[in-house]
Amino acid sequence: MEVDNLKDIEEAILEHSSSLEDKAVRQLHQVVNKLPPYIGRLINEAFEHKRIPKEYLLTSILFAFSNTAGLAIRLDAMGYSNYGNIYATIIGSRGDVKSPAMDLATEPLKKYDDVEYQEFRERSLQQGPEEPKGRKQLFIQDATIEAAYFKHFHNPFSLGILMDELYHLIEKMGNPSSKDGPGWRTLLLQGNTNKFVDIVRKTTESFRLTRSYPVLMGSIQQEFIPKIFAGGNLESGLTDRLLFTPKLTHNLKLSSFPIGQDCLKRYSDNLLRMMEYRKSVEDSETKDPIVLTCTPEAESKLFEYTQSLIYLQEKSEEIEKGYLAKAQINIHKLLILTQLIKESATSEFNLKIGLETVEEAIMIMDFYFTNFQIIVGKLEGNLPDIDPNEVVKLGRRNNATQEQIAAVLGVNKSTVSRKIARMKI
Template sequence: MDYSKQSLGANLRLLTLNDQTILENSLNAIIDLLPKEYSNLINEAFVYKRIPKEYLLSAILFAVSSCTGLTFYLKALGYKNYANCYFTIIGSRGDTKTEAKNIATRPLIERDDIDYEDYLEKVKHCSEEESPAKRKQILIQNATIEATYQVHANNPNSVGIFMDEIHTLIEKMTNSNSRDGAAWRSFFLESYTNGHIDVARKTTDSFRIKETYATLMGGLQHEFIPLLFSKGNLESGFVDRLFFTSKITSNKLLVRGEIDPKILSNYSQGLENILSYKRQSELQEESKKQFQIFLTSEAENRIFNYTQELIDRQQDAPAIVKEYMAKMQISIHKLSLLMFMVRNAIQSTFKSNLTIGDVNCAIALNEFYLLNFQIILKSSKQHKEILPTVEGVIEMAKKNGASQKSVAEITGAHKGTISKKWNKV
C-alpha cells in the first residue's frame, strides 16, 4: 500500500464515505507487512476463535511493547524514544475483546506465574537482616495507583497495566473528587515520554523512578466512549496518547480445529527472546543496561519526511485531530522501534539496524490508529447527547446490585444527592 502524502490525504477525504472499507484495507495491508509468525497467529485466531484481527493485532503490539521496556531505544531527529504505547480496544459485549488480550499476553502471564513462585520462595527464606525480596512482574491487572508506583519501582524497566475493561479507570479520571483519578492521569501523561516520578511518603519509604515506562491495554464498551472526551481527558492530552482499535472484522463461520501449536510456540519464543535481553540488562553485574537501535539513513530520512508531512497536514486538520496528529510525531518513533522488535524477536537479531521497512510499517500503523481515532471521535459526537444521567446510573446500579457509594464515584455527584434520588428511581 502506498503511504505517500497524496495517498494519505486521499484516504482521509474518503473516510467519511466508507469508514469500514478504508479501515479494513489498512488493516490487511499492515498484517501483510508483519512477519509470518504474527500474521499467521492473527489469521488463525480469526478462523478458529473468530477473534477480530484488529483486536489481536493491538494486543500483540501491547505484549511486545511490555516486554521491550527501557532496554531498547532509538535516537532520531534529536529525540530519544522508547517503545511504550497505550492501547484501547473498543467494542460491545461479546466482541471477543478479552480472548484477544488473553492469547497475546498468555506468555507474559505464564512468566509472571513463574516469577511469583520465585518471589514466594525468596520471602520464605529471607531473614530479618536482609532487604525485603522484590517481586519481578511484567503485568499488573488490579492495583491502586500507589501499588502501581511500587511495582514500577521494583521493576524500573517497565510496568504493564493490563485491564479487561478500562471504564473504571476512565471514570476515576473524570471524577473531580477522585485523587486516584488525577494521579492515574498524571502517571500516564508523564510515562508516555518516559519522565521521572518522585513518590514521597510520611509513613513508608520514598522512592524516585528516573525514567518511567508504562504500557496500557484495556477494553472499552461503546457507551463509555463519551467519558473519554470529557472532564480533562481531552484537554490534558490523555486521549491523544491512546491507540484506539474499533471493531472492523467479523467471522460468523464456526470452524472445527484450533490454532497451530507451533504458531503459538513461535510467538511465545519471540516474546521470551525480548525478555531475555531485558532480564540480562537488569542483572546487577551487567554493565550495559540499554541498547541503542541505530537507523539506516533511508529509515531516518523516511521518519524525517513523514514527520514533515504530519506537520503540513496539521494545518488543515480540525482542532481535536490537530492535537492528536501532534502526538503522532512522537508515536512514529515508538512504533518504528516496536516494528523493529517485532521483526527481530523470533531470531533475536537485535544488533541489526532499523530499516525503512520498519518505518513504513510504523507509518501504516500510525495512520491506521488515526483513522480509528477519527471514527471514535465521530461516535463520541453522535452520542454526546445521550450520556447517562444520574438517574440512569442509579437505575443501572439497582439492577446490578451496586451501592450508592459506587454511583457517587462514577457520577462525581455528592453522596447526599445520590441518597435523595435513590428512592425516587
C-alpha cells in the same frame, strides 16, 4: 496523493469513495500482510478458529512487545531518544471477543510472571515472616496509584497495566473527587515520554525513578467512549496518546479446530526471545539500554512522515490536532515495536532500522489515526465542549507554562495571562 499510474488512480478512487471503516480494514490487511509470517498466521488463525477480530489481536500483540522492550530498548532518531511504551484500548460491545485477544497475546508473558511469582514465594518462605519486596512483575491489574508506583519502583524497566475493563480507571481519572484519579493521569501523562517519578510521603517509603515506563491496555464498551473524552482527559492530552481499536472485522462462522500449536509456540518463543534481550540489560552492571538507529534512507523517510503530520495537523479539525501532535511521538514508539517484532523471528538482533521497517511503522500509525477518526465520528455531538478556563486551571495545576497553555488553546500568551489574572487557582 500523486497519481502516476493505474494503481494510484485505483487507490485515489477508494480513498474518496469508501467509508473510514473500509479504509481502516484495508490498512489493517496491509499491516498484517507486511508483518513477519508468524504474526500474520497467528492473527489469521485466531480470527478463523477463535473468531478474534484481527485488529484486536494486532493491538494486543503490540502491547505485548511493548512490555518486552521496557527501558532496555531505545530509539535514537531525528535528534530525539524514545522508548516503546504505548497506551491502547480495544473498543466493542459485550461479547465482541475483546478479552480473548488480550489473553492470547500476553499468555507467554503471564507464564513468565508466574515463574517470577513462584520464585518470589519460595524466597518468602526462606526469609520467614519478613516479606521480600523485590518481586519481579510485568503486569498489574487492580491496584491503587500508590501500589502502582511501588511496583514500578521495584520493577523499574516497565509497569504493564493490563485491565480487562478500562472504564473504571477512565472514570477515576475524570472524577475530581477521586483519591487515585489525578495520580493515575499524572503517571500516564509523564510516563508516556518516560519522565522521572519522585514520590515523597510523610508516613510511608519515599522513592524516585529517573525514568518511567508505564504500558497501558484495556477494553471498553462503545457506550463508555465519551468518558475518555471527558473530565479533563481530552484537555490534558491523555486521549491523544491512546491507540484506539474499534471492531472492524467479523467472523460469524464457528470452527472446531484450534490454533496450531506450532503457531502458538513460535509466537511464544519469539516474544520471550525479546525478553531475554531485556533481561541481559536488566542484569548488567550499567543498565545501559540497547540503542536502535536508522539507516540514512530510513531516517529521511521518518523525517518526511513527521513533516507530513505537522502539515496535516495545521489543516485538520481541532479534535484531530492534538492526536496528530502525539502521533509525532507515537511513530517512534511504533517503529521500535515494528523492529522488535521483525527481529524476534531472527537469531541475531539487528540494531539498524531500514527503510522498509519505517514504512511499515507508518502504515500502523496511519491505521490508528483512521481508527481515531472513526471513534470521533461515532460520538456525534457527545464530545464535551472545552472550557478555556478549565484548560487554564488544569495547566496551572500541572505546572504548565503560559506558552504551553496558549499552544493548547490556540491563543496568544497575553490572553492566557489575562485569564489567570481574573481567576483564583
